[in-house]
Amino acid sequence: MRMLTHNMLSSNIKGVTNGFPLRIEVEKVVEKQVEINHDFLRNIFPKIDWKAFFDASRVMGYAELPEEAPEPSVLESDLEFLRKFHHALLELHLEEGALVCPETGRKFPVNKGIPNMLLHEDEV
Amino acid sequence: MSSRIAQIRLVSSHPEVYEPCDDSFALVDALLADRKNLLEHKPTLCMEVGCGSGYVITSLMLMLGEEANGAQFIATDINHHAIRVTQETMEAHRVHAELINTDIASGLENRLAGLVDLLVVNPPYVPTPEDEVGREGIASAWAGGENGRSVIDRILLVALKLLSKRGWLYMVTLTANNPSQICRQMRKKGYDSRIIVQRSTEEESLHIIKFWKDFDIEVDAKDVVPNSNAAPAGVVDSVLSQFQRLSFWRSSDVNSSRSGK
Numbered sequence: 001m002r003m004l005t006h007n008m009l010s011s012n013i014k015g016v017t018n019g020f021p022l023r024i025e026v027e028k029v030v031e032k033q034v035e036i037n038h039d040f041l042r043n044i045f046p047k048i049d050w051k052a053f054f055d056a057s058r059v060m061g062y063a064e065l066p067e068e069a070p071e072p073s074v075l076e077s078d079l080e081f082l083r084k085f086h087h088a089l090l091e092l093h094l095e096e097g098a099l100v101c102p103e104t105g106r107k108f109p110v111n112k113g114i115p116n117m118l119l120h121e122d123e124v
Numbered sequence: 125m126s127s128r129i130a131q132i133r134l135v136s137s138h139p140e141v142y143e144p145c146d147d148s149f150a151l152v153d154a155l156l157a158d159r160k161n162l163l164e165h166k167p168t169l170c171m172e173v174g175c176g177s178g179y180v181i182t183s184l185m186l187m188l189g190e191e192a193n194g195a196q197f198i199a200t201d202i203n204h205h206a207i208r209v210t211q212e213t214m215e216a217h218r219v220h221a222e223l224i225n226t227d228i229a230s231g232l233e234n235r236l237a238g239l240v241d242l243l244v245v246n247p248p249y250v251p252t253p254e255d256e257v258g259r260e261g262i263a264s265a266w267a268g269g270e271n272g273r274s275v276i277d278r279i280l281l282v283a284l285k286l287l288s289k290r291g292w293l294y295m296v297t298l299t300a301n302n303p304s305q306i307c308r309q310m311r312k313k314g315y316d317s318r319i320i321v322q323r324s325t326e327e328e329s330l331h332i333i334k335f336w337k338d339f340d341i342e343v344d345a346k347d348v349v350p351n352s353n354a355a356p357a358g359v360v361d362s363v364l365s366q367f368q369r370l371s372f373w374r375s376s377d378v379n380s381s382r383s384g385k
């Protein structure tokens with residue numbers, strides 16, 4: 001699971017009002033290189049919740065991102081920033097671990113890179 | 125150069141997972157038929173709900189290919205075997221989509237709302253007793269409840285939430301699902317529709333329908349007069365007439381009512 005996906009997931013348990021972001025418990029991180037695409041990064045940047053993304057990359061062991069979300073203009077000029085953003089967003093995968101609901105503490109397991117968001121009957 | 129799709133011999137399988145079938149092929153054919161438009165459309169986030177073997181999402185990624193480098197893909201399935209099989213199918217074709225084991229898009233609906241530019245769905249559409257829907261294993265691949273609409277209708281509600289303003293939805297339906305009624309329902313939400321592919325066999329007739337937001341309709345729906353929810357007559361006619369042209373079901377309706385007594 002990429003940090004892009006983490007940024008798009010919330011706890012879906014019934015009654016939970018503050019289900020985002022899910023806390024990441026890391027057992028295993030893998031890195032997979034993919035080609036950088038500036039258009040994608042520029043299009044997705046405004047949709048990313050920066051604080052959640054920043055915290056998630058830290059937990060995943062990557063500390064190169066700025067804590068404050070940069071101005072969008074940075075994406076036009078700063079190739080070094082684009083490279084870091086790309087790496088943290090798309091190349092770091094949570095392979096094994098869990099996503100934890102911030103409100104209830106319920107754990108959603110992540111096995112072989114796949115989050116299991118299925119709910120038990122009493123959670124729907 | 126003709127575009128690539130998934131190779132059947134590289135599609136993984138499992139006894140509990142839906143194998144690529146006529147409906148899967150029809151959906152991929154519809155996407156191929158619309159490939160030029162898709163490339164021009166330049167989707168940023170693409171998604172499949174109910175990816176099964178992974179045949180469709182893999183084909184989509186392959187056919188958009190290098191030119192769709194600006195896109196990322198997400199696929200969900202409620203069946204964890206299907207998610208694994210999709211993962212294997214994608215690895216065999218060297219493509220990547222983010223996979224999530226979930227009910228439709230549960231967990232994604234808040235943050236992904238309004239962000240999906242392309243959504244493809246081959247839902248469980250076979251009419252069955254309601255209590256067969258959503259059971260464990262392979263039955264959930266096809267069991268669609270009353271008129272086969274139980275899961276379809278839930279998926280449509282989620283689609284309305286997830287699709288971006290320029291989002292496109294491609295969905296497989298069966299005649300028994302009453303596709304013209306689905307189109308009318310979607311029209312009330314501001315979506316125009318078109319049949320991209322139509323296939324009939326002895327027992328069933330499949331339609332792959334494309335939905336997209338038509339802003340003229342939306343303006344229309346904002347006029348609070350209840351009845352103005354109905355789309356401009358000309359446009360409705362064009363959608364419905366597409367179905368009329370597929371005369372088999374209209375005429376078979378007529379025939380059966382004539383011969384009925």
Ligand SMILES: C[S@@+](CC[C@H](N)C(=O)[O-])C[C@H]1O[C@@H](n2cnc3c(N)ncnc32)[C@H](O)[C@@H]1O
Pocket residue numbers: 142143144145147148151173174175176177178179180200201202203206226227228229246247248249258264265266275
């Ligand atoms: C007709 S099969 C299509 C599989 C594949 N997309 C294809 O075209 O070959 C329907 C798929 O939807 C999945 N499914 C059924 N109900 C679902 C739900 N509520 N949420 C997510 N996936 C679901 C099934 O597990 C199955 O894999």
